Amino acid sequence: MASLLEGQARPIRLADIAKAAGVSHGTASNVFSRPEIVRAEVRERVKAVAEQMGYAGPDPKGRLLRAGKVNAIGVATTEPLSYFFDDPFARVMMAGISEACDATGAGIALVSAANQEKLAWNVQSALVDGFILFCIEGGSRLVDLTRERRLPFVALELGFQDETVSAIGVDNVAGARLAARHLAELGHRRFAVLSLGFADNRTGFVTPEVVRSAVYTGTRDRLAGYFEELSGFGIDTAKIPVYETENEEKSTRAGLEAIFASGQPPTAILAMSDRMALIAIDWLRARGLAVPGDVSIVGFDGVPDGALSTPPLTTIAQPITEIGRRAARMILDHDGAVRRETMGVEFVVRGSTGPAPKA
């Protein structure tokens, strides 16, 4: 009878092997996980039986529950999954994370979701030992969701108000000052800022009120850096248009349209991301404006694409790969402490900035 059922779809379990080989499940387990402690003869017999019965090896699902550790880290974002492979910033970051994971043999699980409920479910059911959060649009919700899992997690590249969450970011103020100073020293006096989000789901010109109530303090800090430095040059920062985008094509172009609609177009653009800066370069060229002849642009991030554009982009480079590595290690050797690291930035002068045009 039993033999009639053997062809069944039901996968073979370790216990089946043990019974068939006439050993206890303990021993059978040892054959696979610590073969050296079981007598050679027994070991071979069990292995033979396993082979013959078509045993797939200890099922990680079972092992997992016992071991408690998954040996994988989750990387989450509110963007669709393809974000990890499309976005240049994300890619460099992932390279750093990959490096640290490769070194310790940990895996990477990508978590994301088209819609809110799915995001929640995906975060709740991800099989990981901890999370690295890409806090872009919707970052605060992602942080809340993740916190519920009570697993270690690190937020990337944001100044999050909340000092109770671990985070790695860069010195936004210092970076922004570098960018602003460079342009001011080149003689620029009319500026515009292409800004990242201050809060979720907003775009358009930014008011002091928006800045004051910023959720993303990283954005606020960059703006503060720009303004502090420019003030030092006697520039009236209150007059500088600051347009908040979603860091993608559509809203950035809308921002440029709005900025250049005025009678006194800027000669210098401070972009809070290379992405926006690159989009701006394209937009300006299409409009017949020379970069840096008519308008100079400084980006922020230091993604590799910046070096390839024409003209190549002057930017504030974050140590993206290193941030990724550290974030991964923070999760991998988590010790329960909340850590907030601030990395330095590097100023990379390339071709998108030049002297202010003689008015």
Place this chain on the structure above:
Amino acid sequence: MASLLEGQARPIRLADIAKAAGVSHGTASNVFSRPEIVRAEVRERVKAVAEQMGYAGPDPKGRLLRAGKVNAIGVATTEPLSYFFDDPFARVMMAGISEACDATGAGIALVSAANQEKLAWNVQSALVDGFILFCIEGGSRLVDLTRERRLPFVALELGFQDETVSAIGVDNVAGARLAARHLAELGHRRFAVLSLGFADNRTGFVTPEVVRSAVYTGTRDRLAGYFEELSGFGIDTAKIPVYETENEEKSTRAGLEAIFASGQPPTAILAMSDRMALIAIDWLRARGLAVPGDVSIVGFDGVPDGALSTPPLTTIAQPITEIGRRAARMILDHDGAVRRETMGVEFVVRGSTGPAPKA
């Protein structure tokens, strides 16, 4: 006493909540997984207790074992993890896979390993419902390893001898013929081939013997396609140098050196990947040879970078994203059958090919 131990690190389990709320495990479980079937009053009480005790929600590790399904697909390669974020071909493929996964809410687990033992371990312990295999260097070993898991899997972009493994690839012969015909029609008569691997760990000029014993029949088919077509133009294919590389910079450059060392350099290069073709363009320019003035090049793959190079690359484009989507769906709606799909290719003429130079 008990209260003294409560601050313990030990995470709270569903059973703890059940006990504290005075309900059975079953009911406690239902509160989280099917809240609608438990009486509102009880539900709220349990939720309150959970909240108050700091319960993280049902642990996916536990659920997993019971449910059996992970709801994630593993993507494996023998390259380091960063391959998924660096390599243009992989990135486009991942975008397709991501799309299918996003649509069904499945996650993606990246599997890879620096060395052989780790690869084995990672494949064996990956928590996934199935695998998509990037079969590049070392693909056959990866297939063997994966087969042992007895999970559904699909091999990508290779003609694998073994008809028992599911695979998705393109019509290599047809694609190669298109490329060869294009060049022959432009008047080219002296060719060289930059080839992908025929077997693992080989580089250098290829002999008929190597071709005959090819492990990667995809490579063999492309070569066959090139040769069939060229023969039709009365070209002696036996004289065409075929250099096998590892599809990266070093060996490709070595191949070019070797190919151009002869007295009769080719006027046309058939590259079996865009990667090699792009490297060749750089190499030729650095050598002072004009593309396509002195040498024409046709790639294979159709990665986005090809459109951006100078000159833009003429190539045989695979429907990479679509392949990724299908591969993911094959795993997601796996029905136990072995499927082998062959997709069509598209010939994309850009700027890297031109008429043969007048000798």
Place this chain on the structure above:
DNA sequence: CATTTTTGTTGGATCGATTCAAATTCCGCT
């Protein structure tokens, strides 16, 4: 030969949930 050590093996407990048949409670109705 008796006594310790060493080496291997056993089987129960555990990891953290879900499931389901059976038991119980609740309600409306005659």
Place this chain on the structure above:
DNA sequence: AGCGGAATTTGAATCGATCCAACAAAAATG
């Protein structure tokens, strides 16, 4: 009050392994 059926709740079984204390057998020691 009594009854049937719907709505809830219970508790044991299960998922597939690993761990470990206890035991047994073999080898080394006195």
